[in-house]
Amino acid sequence: MNTQHLETDFLIIGGGTAGPLAAIKARQKSPNTRVLLLDKANVKRSGAIAEGMDSVNNAVIPGYATPEQYVREITIANDGIVNQAAINAYAVRSYDMIQELDAWGVKFDKDETGDYAVKKVHHLGAYVLPMPEGYNIKKVLFKQIRKLGVDISNRLTATRLLLGADGRIAGALALDSRTGDFVVIRARAVLLCTGAAGRLGLPASGYLFGTYENPTNAGDGYSMAYHAGAELSGLECFQINPLIKDYNGPACAYVTGPFGGYTVNAKGERFIKSDYWSGQMMWEFWRELEGGNGPVFLKLDHLAEETVEKIEHVLHITERPTRGRFHEGRHTDYRRNLVEMHISEIGLCGGHSASGVWVDEHARTTVPGLYAAGDLCNVAHNYMLGAMVYGQIAAEDALEFIADKELAELDVAAIEAERERIYAPLERAEGLSPAKVEYKLRRMVNDYLQPPKVTAKMEIGLQRFAEIRADLEQLKARNPHELMRVMELYAILDCAELAARASLFRTESRWGLYHYRADYPERNDANWFAFVQVKKNAHGEMEIFTRPVPDYLYPLTEKERKAYSDIRIEDTTLAA
Amino acid sequence: MNTNETQFAVSIMVDHDKCIADKGCRICIDVCPTDILTLDDEGKIRMSYDECWYCLPCEHDCPTKAIRVEIPYLLR
Numbered sequence A: 001m002n003t004q005h006l007e008t009d010f011l012i013i014g015g016g017t018a019g020p021l022a023a024i025k026a027r028q029k030s031p032n033t034r035v036l037l038l039d040k041a042n043v044k045r046s047g048a049i050a051e052g053m054d055s056v057n058n059a060v061i062p063g064y065a066t067p068e069q070y071v072r073e074i075t076i077a078n079d080g081i082v083n084q085a086a087i088n089a090y091a092v093r094s095y096d097m098i099q100e101l102d103a104w105g106v107k108f109d110k111d112e113t114g115d116y117a118v119k120k121v122h123h124l125g126a127y128v129l130p131m132p133e134g135y136n137i138k139k140v141l142f143k144q145i146r147k148l149g150v151d152i153s154n155r156l157t158a159t160r161l162l163l164g165a166d167g168r169i170a171g172a173l174a175l176d177s178r179t180g181d182f183v184v185i186r187a188r189a190v191l192l193c194t195g196a197a198g199r200l201g202l203p204a205s206g207y208l209f210g211t212y213e214n215p216t217n218a219g220d221g222y223s224m225a226y227h228a229g230a231e232l233s234g235l236e237c238f239q240i241n242p243l244i245k246d247y248n249g250p251a252c253a254y255v256t257g258p259f260g261g262y263t264v265n266a267k268g269e270r271f272i273k274s275d276y277w278s279g280q281m282m283w284e285f286w287r288e289l290e291g292g293n294g295p296v297f298l299k300l301d302h303l304a305e306e307t308v309e310k311i312e313h314v315l316h317i318t319e320r321p322t323r324g325r326f327h328e329g330r331h332t333d334y335r336r337n338l339v340e341m342h343i344s345e346i347g348l349c350g351g352h353s354a355s356g357v358w359v360d361e362h363a364r365t366t367v368p369g370l371y372a373a374g375d376l377c378n379v380a381h382n383y384m385l386g387a388m389v390y391g392q393i394a395a396e397d398a399l400e401f402i403a404d405k406e407l408a409e410l411d412v413a414a415i416e417a418e419r420e421r422i423y424a425p426l427e428r429a430e431g432l433s434p435a436k437v438e439y440k441l442r443r444m445v446n447d448y449l450q451p452p453k454v455t456a457k458m459e460i461g462l463q464r465f466a467e468i469r470a471d472l473e474q475l476k477a478r479n480p481h482e483l484m485r486v487m488e489l490y491a492i493l494d495c496a497e498l499a500a501r502a503s504l505f506r507t508e509s510r511w512g513l514y515h516y517r518a519d520y521p522e523r524n525d526a527n528w529f530a531f532v533q534v535k536k537n538a539h540g541e542m543e544i545f546t547r548p549v550p551d552y553l554y555p556l557t558e559k560e561r562k563a564y565s566d567i568r569i570e571d572t573t574l575a576a
Numbered sequence B: 001m002n003t004n005e006t007q008f009a010v011s012i013m014v015d016h017d018k019c020i021a022d023k024g025c026r027i028c029i030d031v032c033p034t035d036i037l038t039l040d041d042e043g044k045i046r047m048s049y050d051e052c053w054y055c056l057p058c059e060h061d062c063p064t065k066a067i068r069v070e071i072p073y074l075l076r
Helices: A018-029 A067-077 A084-104 A134-147 A220-227 A253-259 A279-290 A305-315 A323-329 A383-402 A412-427 A434-449 A455-474 A480-505 B027-031 B057-061
Strands: A003-007 A010-013 A035-038 A151-153 A156-163 A169-176 A182-186 A189-192 A242-244 A262-264 A296-299 A339-343 A370-372 A530-536 A542-548 B012-014 B037-039 B045-047 B067-069
Touching (some): A018 A189, A169 A412, A220 A480, A242 A279, A279 A339, A370 A383, A434 A455, B027 B037, B027 B057
Parallel strands (some): A010 A189, A189 A370
């Protein structure tokens, strides 16, 4: 095994959505700063937008919405547990980012007069900007990256962060999943943007890679941030999505809603007023599925031929372009058939819910010099555009941070310990295969963590997770590719344990289905109007505590506060 | 379930008459997010791991349109 040594000023781990923007913004602002963009896959086609995106879910465009309106809506959708300053930092930069992407060649939907054609999908305001030709977005970003001379290293799986003696970031360690090389990277600042923990629960299909998220997003960043001592937040606020059954991709309400599509139960009746993804919406969805009114379907069969063709033109060419192929195989035609939906397995994701590495409005984590952005950070409902803006924010702050900093000293003992951890499964003569252990772990996640959350189940789950942790000592990898899967398995296990412990800690119910605790069914603002934080303390132990919600920039009225609890259409309410 | 690692139904079809791997093309191998495409001993592109996200960069970026991705059997 060879060891490679790399050195840079600003290391970006994750080349999906936030990463490219951070790289671009850093080089635009400071052409002499060395920027290294690392990806587990290939930056050209990596991350959540590998095949583009079909809409901006949270555009804050003058004339349609104001930052204040947007911040209020996201606050309400998250039952009040947000840092409004962090949401606002996105909102005030949203329009500039859209204009810049537009100038680079990203295609957004416009009306006859050339204005952005914003649609209303959220419960209160209008923020959805369709991208019917959004399949080219990675190509557009890649062109900018090349133009600005960003260094890229593909097929490197980062496994641990390195800290200097003063607690400041020093770099990262990585495995080359092609050559098996061990890579030591020194950097003056590091941005983690490795996406959601999308390989946490097991899809109902049983297929390990049949996930909603790009399966390369295994939760590596959550695990790396945790082991570096950074605070993580909201890990009990799970990501659960309403998806096309078995295909496990979005249906997608944001695309079909503005065209007149909507969700119905088995009786063909609407049961939710808004298809915008929130815990409250998922709660109603779950009640419908479990309460005898299911299955739940996406209904498009009432739409005109021309409209259906438009929908197909978006859904079957961007984001998840195999949707059409899946429907074809099942003889589902939007013109005649309803599309069966279901509830996904659980994941952790800041971009869609609110579970991630804690950052402030400068994208700073609690570790000096370490930043987080995109689905990995806990800025709620940030989606694609929020990831890009937070990439920008992180780059701008990191440039200031490194201005007066030398590279921190490397911790030789930590490097050697990590080398040993990584290569043990390759050197072992025989043992358990990573796929088998991953299957078992993720099945246990389904069995014990899928809401409704039950205390006794989560406690059993923690026992099973501990046993699987012991099994990691018996894993066998036959090549560097399988070794990458082993490293991911460590991260998935960390995420499972963190999610269980954070869920047990918050003894109330909040965010609809995302944190519905059967033993504590009521929301309890008196005790729990706070973030739940997790971190690894100086003794190497997991510490869980609350962090107060910062004072609001835009206080809510009582009526606003309850807007999202009132999402069900009452005449189909079940006798609960 | 993905527990039998030695045998799985390949869901990425490569038309070796169209494929130009013999001329040095490695685009599909390069762009696959889960890195499951490899060159076998005969110099042919093959799906080596049952880890396909049915996402399509391999198919879309192939210069000779030699690849067809099918939905993995468990999801069909």
